[in-house]
Amino acid sequence: MTQCALATLIAVTMTQTPATAKEPTPGLSQSIAADQPLATDRAELSAGHVDLGPRYVDNQWTLLIHDGTQARPVWRNPDETVLRVSDAALQTVPDDPAYAFLGVDAGERVYVVPQVQNPDVVWLGWNTQDPRVMQSIDRGVTLTLLGVRGPGSLTTYLQSGTFAAPQPLWRSTEPKAQPFWAEVNTHTHANWVFTAPGVYLIAVQVSADLISGETVTATRTLRFAVGDATSTDEAYAATADIPVPAGQASPAGDRTGAAERTDGSDRPLMVGLTVAAALLAVGLVLLLLRGRGAKRRAERERAASPSKEKL
Incomplete structure (x- = not known):
């Protein structure tokens, strides 16, 4: 296993200024058409290109899943989408102190959604490329991990090349909200590391200052089925009262499109x-x-x- 392949998507130390998730991986150029539809059916995505991204639906700001696994990309509702992390994602934690932030002993097996695409594993990133989003937001968005419920821990990190130091973005073991900043018109992939098989519910908030002066925010819950033996039906049926850090929106009500005073x-x-x-x-x-x-x-x-x- 290469060191660059081992990674997690959202772990960042809580600071007053959100960390910036820089684009570490070449070859991620893409554009998103304004007329890409919102799918209404349920879907299990186990391989191929998938992004999280803000979008307007019926004039409401929200966070959706951009499904590029098919010939014609579509947007999907996180409540109706399960991200499958199959056994093909299993990798061994290297004996390297640079990966101590994972909180896993060297030699342990973990499930890794890699930053560099593996055709047998779902390839998960994020983008801020929806045309209306690019026209309305001021400079970029903040993606914040609010909480995780699952049988193990989640870590998300970036790594530029084999020998660069990992850049943690999100860690479920941290008790505080963990934000990072993504510039407008960016497309980034990262490493997502899950330490145990099972269902994971991940509450994520996306917020932005608009050119109009408003602040918009939305909170959605992502559903992961980690491991081949984990039931898709169980992932759809799972619910969790994820504690929300002070000052953050509750994931229970998906405050989609809320323009709020700060x-x-x-x-x-x-x-x-x-x-x-x-x-x-x-x-x-x-x-x-x-x-x-x-x-x-x-x-x-x-x-x-x-x-x-x-x-």
């Missing part, structure tokens, strides 16, 4: 309005009860005292 200035106002409404409701209830009590006391006093007709 300063949080509307939050105190909403809290204040909620508290005021609650106090008003309590006041009205107390006023109503007090009025009813006063009415009952008045009726008891009239019943106990002689009426003017008896005087």
Whole structure:
């Protein structure tokens, strides 16, 4: 196994400024037509060219899977797509301290979606090349790993050539959100390393500042079936309440196309309005009860005292 072949897609140390995922692999030139359709059927992708990428669907910003495994490429919904990592992806971790970030002992067998294409294994990367995306975003997008659920760990990294140091992007063992930056009109592939067979659910967020000044964000969950024996039906049926780091969108609701304020200035106002409404409701209830009590006391006093007709 070559050192360059062993890799993972999304592991980055959490910093205030997202890491930049630079293009390390030549020969990745491609263009994406604006009229490529959105497929509605389910699909299991086990070999061939596949990318993650932002796109607009019905004027809503989202994250989709670009399926280039067939003659006419299509976009696919992550909820209806299983990425199969077959036993053909098994490789041995080298005895090299440069790969200590994988958290796996040398000599162990892991499943690797390689940065350099293996025709027997799905070839997974990302692109920011949808025409409308390129026209609307300001400079690039941020891809963030929010969380992973699976029987083992996931690591994603880049490596330029056989002797260059690996550049981790995502690691599921890290407790914090892990962002990296991708320039507009880029197409990149990386190494994805899974340490055990089974179903993996991976929550990924894509966000960007638009030329219009808005910020858009969407969160989607990717489904992986790792190993030949892992059931595709199990991968489709799997659900996971992936904890979301503070300040990130929840993967449960896919905040597709949400244009949001980034300063949080509307939050105190909403809290204040909620508290005021609650106090008003309590006041009205107390006023109503007090009025009813006063009415009952008045009726008891009239019943106990002689009426003017008896005087």
